[in-house]
Amino acid sequence: MAVKNAFYAQSGGVTAVINASACGVLQTARQHPEEIGKVYAGRNGIIGALTEDLIDTSVESEDAIGALKNTPGAAFGSCRYKLGSIHEHRAQYERLIEVFQAHDIAFFFYNGGGDSLDTAYKVSQMGAGVGYPVACIGIPKTIDNDLPITDCSPGFGSAAKYIATSVREAAFDLAAMSRTSTQVFVLEVMGRHAGWTTAACALAAEREGEAPHILLLPEVVFDEARFLAKVKEATERYGQCVIAVSEGVKGPDGEFLSASGLRTPSATHS
Amino acid sequence: MAVKNAFYAQSGGVTAVINASACGVLQTARQHPEEIGKVYAGRNGIIGALTEDLIDTSVESEDAIGALKNTPGAAFGSCRYKLGSIHEHRAQYERLIEVFQAHDIAFFFYNGGGDSLDTAYKVSQMGAGVGYPVACIGIPKTIDNDLPITDCSPGFGSAAKYIATSVREAAFDLAAMSRTSTQVFVLEVMGRHAGWTTAACALAAEREGEAPHILLLPEVVFDEARFLAKVKEATERYGQCVIAVSEGVKGPDGEFLSASGLRTPSATHS
Numbered sequence: 001m002a003v004k005n006a007f008y009a010q011s012g013g014v015t016a017v018i019n020a021s022a023c024g025v026l027q028t029a030r031q032h033p034e035e036i037g038k039v040y041a042g043r044n045g046i047i048g049a050l051t052e053d054l055i056d057t058s059v060e061s062e063d064a065i066g067a068l069k070n071t072p073g074a075a076f077g078s079c080r081y082k083l084g085s086i087h088e089h090r091a092q093y094e095r096l097i098e099v100f101q102a103h104d105i106a107f108f109f110y111n112g113g114g115d116s117l118d119t120a121y122k123v124s125q126m127g128a129g130v131g132y133p134v135a136c137i138g139i140p141k142t143i144d145n146d147l148p149i150t151d152c153s154p155g156f157g158s159a160a161k162y163i164a165t166s167v168r169e170a171a172f173d174l175a176a177m178s179r180t181s182t183q184v185f186v187l188e189v190m191g192r193h194a195g196w197t198t199a200a201c202a203l204a205a206e207r208e209g210e211a212p213h214i215l216l217l218p219e220v221v222f223d224e225a226r227f228l229a230k231v232k233e234a235t236e237r238y239g240q241c242v243i244a245v246s247e248g249v250k251g252p253d254g255e256f257l258s259a260s261g262l263r264t265p266s267a268t269h270s
Numbered sequence: 271m272a273v274k275n276a277f278y279a280q281s282g283g284v285t286a287v288i289n290a291s292a293c294g295v296l297q298t299a300r301q302h303p304e305e306i307g308k309v310y311a312g313r314n315g316i317i318g319a320l321t322e323d324l325i326d327t328s329v330e331s332e333d334a335i336g337a338l339k340n341t342p343g344a345a346f347g348s349c350r351y352k353l354g355s356i357h358e359h360r361a362q363y364e365r366l367i368e369v370f371q372a373h374d375i376a377f378f379f380y381n382g383g384g385d386s387l388d389t390a391y392k393v394s395q396m397g398a399g400v401g402y403p404v405a406c407i408g409i410p411k412t413i414d415n416d417l418p419i420t421d422c423s424p425g426f427g428s429a430a431k432y433i434a435t436s437v438r439e440a441a442f443d444l445a446a447m448s449r450t451s452t453q454v455f456v457l458e459v460m461g462r463h464a465g466w467t468t469a470a471c472a473l474a475a476e477r478e479g480e481a482p483h484i485l486l487l488p489e490v491v492f493d494e495a496r497f498l499a500k501v502k503e504a505t506e507r508y509g510q511c512v513i514a515v516s517e518g519v520k521g522p523d524g525e526f527l528s529a530s531g532l533r534t535p536s537a538t539h540s
């Protein structure tokens with residue numbers, strides 16, 4: 001198999017790990033010189049490909065590539081730019097394939113959210129359609145850990161560390177005050193349909209009795225009586241009760257606990 | 271002068287530096303054995319004195335004391351407990367002086383907010399009144415840097431570091447997206463009457479052109495035309511404009527810019 005080049009681009013709002021993913025792509029590509037030649041990064045995401053503004057990462061040292069793991073922001077620049085449907089924006093896809101051909105690019109790593117992964121899929125279709133097959137790989141940047149097929153989202157680890165650290169910090173403050181003040185602390189955690197991030201709060205506890213004392217996952221229907229009994233037990237036994245609750249927890253009626261019942265007033269149609 | 275013992279207590283909501291202040295008291299006291307004997311810490315703040323629950327810090331190693339600098343929470347326990355006026359709560363003040371006398375305590379370090387510093391003052395008065403003088407020293411824990419007489423509040427440094435770090439993080443994210451998305455970022459900063467924390471945002475910039483590009487301090491009347499011209503200049507020159515604005519900035523009319531004009535509806539008196 002002939003050696004082909006690769007294109008890597010960052011897309012959408014940046015996250016704490018998008019550059020670590022870049023590092024993973026670049027380091028791994030370097031381990032496979034029999035398949036992948038140079039890796040070009042797009043300056044400001046996919047716009048870098050459309051404008052042929054490519055950053056040749058092969059000139060960067062191993063140290064510089066390794067440093068990406070701890071680099072904030074988006075090292076190569078990101079963008080908010082949606083390619084749209086092939087049907088309506090065919091010229092843009094053709095332009096992409098043209099640039100890929102000009103630089104002998106047969107691998108496309110697109111690091112972004114759902115739209116970006118969709119774009120990667122379309123580029124793949126387009127390439128196949130015009131007889132220039134491109135292996136398109138979407139790299140998620142989300143903290144959500146419930147992506148299909150994906151074992152562990154790159155973004156989940158930092159979210160897990162952050163939330164567990166926050167729980168521990170809050171628990172220390174609570175412990176300092178619980179004799180004369182607050183004994184129960186509730187932390188609402190992101191994750192409307194999956195309890196991964198809430199479950200990660202458990203990393204804060206190393207010993208029996210340490211916070212969090214209660215985790216409420218969206219996968220488990222809220223049981224008020226059982227919950228209150230647990231709160232009572234924890235405050236009596238440990239002098240405090242730290243609760244991590246997913247924003248998506250539902251009651252027996254199937255309604256979100258977080259639903260306030262308030263609605264935006266209907267617009268007046270006059 | 272005879273060697274006397276000291277009492278140290280933590281009070282109110284804990285901050286990032288309350289234990290560092292404890293460390294400062296304990297280490298400094300150890301440097302003056304000719305004046306200060308043991309330092310007792312109150313378990314759960316002033317309640318530790320009222321209940322004679324004293325922690326003898328003299329048995330702790332230098333390392334343990336030094337580690338306080340990086341210890342979260344309140345190492346000795348804090349409390350929300352107000353002693354009230356001497357007039358109405360004389361018995362409590364007498365109890366305090368009694369415990370101080372029993373343990374030969376002539377120095378009282380009280381680490382807390384405004385109420386705690388007021389309490390320290392009252393203990394000082396009470397001691398003088400009953401012929402048992404106690405040197406009472408209030409140690410502020412606030413991030414506010416505009417305390418009278420105080421050159422630099424212990425809490426200001428961590429707040430300054432936090433806010434400057436946040437500005438830099440936001441600026442990296444903004445730089446990553448500014449070609450196709452947001453170019454102007456506004457960070458509202460605490461400080462209703464003093465611009466210390468807003469000014470600290472400037473620590474984020476190491477070179478000309480780096481964020482923040484504009485600081486709006488409460489000490490300076492907001493000038494809309496001048497502000498907009500600066501925003502235009504920064505976006506044209508640097509491709510982005512990061513603004514740190516104090517919550518206390520006022521317009522030429524003397525009103526807070528942050529005033530929404532909304533008011534809580536008056537309660538109905540029926």
